[in-house]
Amino acid sequence: MKTALLTAAFLCAMQPLAAQLQLSALEGLAAKAKESAEINLDAATLQLANGFLGNPKGKDGKALELLSKVKAIQVRTYEFRSKGEYDAAIVPAIRRQLQSQGWTVFVNMNDAEDGETFELYSRTENGRSTGFAMVAAEAKELAVIYIDGDINLSEIAGLGGQFGIPRIPFLPKDDPKKSNDKKGKE
């Protein structure tokens, strides 16, 4: 009994770590980059921010409710002065990590000639979207975005035009959550 309780406590303690993407492979890239952004937001920080984003009873209410479901955000973007400043092995390493955590790719564009890779991932549990991830690698740019929470791509796109975020005319046809919603309605 005691062992079971300890195991449960250990698993609970490990849960926040498990929900994060390990991005140690990207360490040191900011120093090489011309421009970079590295953002880590946990649930507590997001909750704190949510209270200052707008009025929950006003026009921002829906967006705030949506953001309240987000548990963590990790953003890494790097823009380099010249080609080959980041290790190309980073992309497959992150891809393996996402796939091992149950993420499925729904947009996958690779251009070997230009050295470009654009991959969009989603994760679903019991038909509900539980996250969104993106890996965008270009010759001089690298971006990894990881959003953990009950939010899908359509909802992220829906945040465009609010809080000063640019509007996005983007709803990919093969977004699993969208297709799940459709199935649910049928």
Added chain:
Amino acid sequence: MHDDFEAQLRAALSRQEPSPGFAERVIAQAQPRRAPSRLWALAVAAVLVAGIFVYRDVQQRRAEAAREQTLAALRITVEKLNRVQAKLASRQGAAERENP
């Protein structure tokens, strides 16, 4: 000479009566001074109010920093999605041109 010195010493060390009211003044000085309790209450209240203001200010700054970071993260996400969208559109356009 020696007698003269002794006389001076005796005169210097001779008992002298204190000025009138000396004992009262000493007793009054020796009394422990009691700070008015109202002053203490005001001081505590001032410290509490200052503490609340400082706490609120720190919280406000933290929240504003969190807000800015959240918005930056969402802005970057949407910008990158736009980029992917543009790439998808250009690929689709190229494919349609190749296979009309």
